Amino acid sequence: MKKILLLFTILTTLTCIGCSKEETMQMSISDSVSKSSEENFDTSATVQQLFSEAVTKDNYEMAKWALLNGADVNKFANYEYISEEENPLMVSISNSNEKMAMLLLKNGADVDYVDENGMTTLMCAVTNRMYDVCEELIDRNVDKNALDTSGDNCIDYAITSMGDGYVSDKEMLKMAKLLYNDGVKISNNTKRHIVASDGEGVMDYEYVALDWFISIGEIKRKDLNENQEVFYNVYLGNLDYIKKLKKTQLKIKNSQNQDLLTVAITYAKKDIAKYLLENGMEYKENSTELSDAIGYAALCGDLDTLKMIYKYTDLSDSDIYTIISYDMQCSNDEYIEGIEYLVSKMSDINTYIDNPNETILCLAVYNELEKTSKMLIEHGAEVNLHIIYNAENVGNSELMKVLLNNFDIKSVSEEERQKLLYKMIENGDYEIAKYLIDKGVSIGKDSKEYLEDCPVTKMKSLLEK
Incomplete structure (x- = not known):
């Protein structure tokens, strides 16, 4: 039991490390490990567990320390949700943590690891759009033409990772x-x-x-069936071709159940979209069918087309919420104009579907869309504790500051305020903890005990506030 408690102490102590990168390497971590050693604790296993925790939780400084202190870069200790069969490099790539992946590569990570489905580290990096990691792996002579158990290679992974809209498709084409x-x-x-x-x-x-495969001669136009040829001409923006189609041909759909209008909007073919709307698409009688098209227009930041389509609709706040919720999963902060336009059409920006806490702002925070979150707040989105905890869970301190600056901390009970402060202290977020204390949140018993035992001087200084 004593050994378990010692391990827990080391793990919780190092959880505190992430809060102060400047002090991380100055901490008496080695002292903690040596104390464990005095109790006949397996110090090598401790370091390996710390390494496992660091890679899993994207804690770069802890991973760096563990590697400097003898952790095996290619091994996971059994730690919480990670088994020994997992591979650290593959996990860091799956987490889209390029900095962590590069650290592991620099320290001798096995680039030739293959999982049970035949996925290589290169395939995984392709799927997560990690260009620098891909180039590093190629420079290290990985098998570029390896096939997984389905017969796919890394180019196939790039192609099959498309489908989130024109912007992300272009990024994956760059990878291919x-x-x-x-x-x-x-x-x-x-x-x-x-x-x-x-x-x-x-x-x-x-x-x-x-289009790319046709351009390099891997696919011929004659390989396309009649419907595919029609959709491809929409992609190319060939309005004259579309005008020659019969009315029944204007209603065809592809294997994703997308119609011609949706494809035209996805690839910013405004002239074709306008023609389809005005020539037999019959959307006015069932405007909700335009939801996908509106979502793609917003996702691509094509404001003119979005406005043109929207006049054909009569969408409720719930309809708009659903459209935006999908867009936020596929977008980034560079394309917020479309979302802002849709938000302006809502009678209540704090609309939700099932959970009153799951508003559009909550979705933006969950997807770490800082600019979008600011925009939503400016339009009247309300900040609540659930949303603040969401920001803490994704580890975005800047986003947390934006939310707290627009939240009345005194509107919640003293107990809730102390719980929030303790959460910030436990996760080592000095700036946010200090902000809360400066706003009048008192340091409760749990926070005080935690800080008294914390070896990080900067964190301990909060007791003086």
């Missing part, structure tokens, strides 16, 4: 081109992903990829 130019071959599966042998491509909606 990088791999192709580095000598990755087009696999036997590649063509089948876009155009299957029977003409019904399993991913026949990936027009960015289709």
Whole structure:
């Protein structure tokens, strides 16, 4: 029991490390480990567990310390949700933590690791759009043309990771081109992903990829069936071709159940979108069918097209909430104009579907959209404790400051205020903890005890506030 408590003490102590990178390497971590050693504790296992925790929780400084103190870069100790079978480099890449992945690579991480499905580290990096990591792996002579158990290679992973809208599709095409130019071959599966042998491509909606494959001669126009040819002409912006179609052809859908209008809007083909709206699309009788098209227009930041389509609709606040909730999962802060336009059409920006805490602002915070969160607050979005805890969970201190600056901390009970402060202290967020104390939140018993035992001088100084 004593050994377990000692390990817990070390782990909780190091949880505190993340709050002060400047002091991390100056802490008496080694002293804590040596004390464990005096109690016959397996210090090498302790360091390995700290390393496992660090990689899992994206704590770069802790991972760096653990590696400097003998942690095996290719091994996980059994720690919480991580088993020994997991691979640290693969986990860091899956977490999209490029800085962590580069640290592990610098310290000898196994670049040739393959998981049970045949996914390589390069395939994983491709899926997570980590260009620098991909180039580093290629420079280290990984097998660029390796196939997983389904026969897919890393270019196939780039292609099959598309589908979140024109912006992200272009990013994945950049990745596919990088791999192709580095000598990755087009696999036997590649063509089948876009155009299957029977003409019904399993991913026949990936027009960015289709256009590229046609341009490099891997797919011929004759390989497309009639419907695919129509959609491809929409992607190309060929209005004259679309005008020659019969009215029944204007109503076709691809394997994703997308119609011509949705595809036209996704790829910013405003003239075609306008023609389709005015020539037999019959959306006025069922405007909710335009939801996907509106979502894609907002996602692409195509404000003119969005405004043009919106006049055909009569969407409720719940409809708009649903559209925006999808957009936030696929977007970033560079494309907030469309979301702002939709928000302006809501009668209540604090609308929710099931959970009163899950407002649009909560969704923005969860997806770490700082600019979008500021915009929503300016439009009247209310900040509550649930949203603040969401910001803390994603580890975004800047976003937390934005929320706290727009939240009346005195509107919640003293107990809730102390719980929030303790959470910030426990996670080592000095700036936010200090902010709360300066706002009048008192240091409760739990916070006081935690700070008294914390070896980080900066954190301990909060007791003097």
